[in-house]
Amino acid sequence: MSKDLTAPGGPSPLSQLRAEAHTGSGARWLYSDQADALARYALKFHEGVRLMEACAPTFHEPVRDVSWEMIGADSDGENWEDHRDPQRAYRLFRAKLRLAARDGVRLKYKLWLGRGA
Template sequence: MSDRLTAVDRLDAWRRAAQGGDGSPWLRAAEAEALARFALRFGEGVALMEAVATRFREPVRDTGWEILGDDPEGENWEDHHDPQRALDLLRRKLARARHDGAVLEYKLWLRASHG
């Protein structure tokens, strides 16, 4: 039970950080998805996501692995403010990076839905 509380506490700390200007700490893919799922409970979604190569902490070569607000119309947070749609986009981005063999860490910014 204490392990579960620790995990929830960690997710809550990441969530609070992701609500601010600096975003979440750098997270592995599974942690980023866990944070996005956790944020759904509070009506929040991933508005932005940066990625870096884990080994060298360098910017990624393919911005298609990130959520920067320049995805096709209707996919961006500003287009819909829908936490579930934001989670779906995050999952597609993580899957694409995995498929491409990229080992990345992610920084998320969360925003509350408007509806």
């Protein structure tokens, strides 16, 4: 898949990723800017990131923090089932992207989307 999710011609790559993110497998692994584009696109449909996994294609030491790895195993009140608020979920997602960037970690992301309450 092209890194550019706005490439013209054929079905929208974002709509395809959105459909994938509603399956049990989630969307394919995405770079942070692609994952952010998908999360923002989902907001247009009142959907939010209900689960997220992250992986490092290459591992760098020392690991300082791992809170940027996942959405869905957060503190009480922060998980999708606790609030089902797409904007709140997006803020948590963006915070995790910032934490990874702060630590110099280059990750790929897998997202699952859900409809807001």
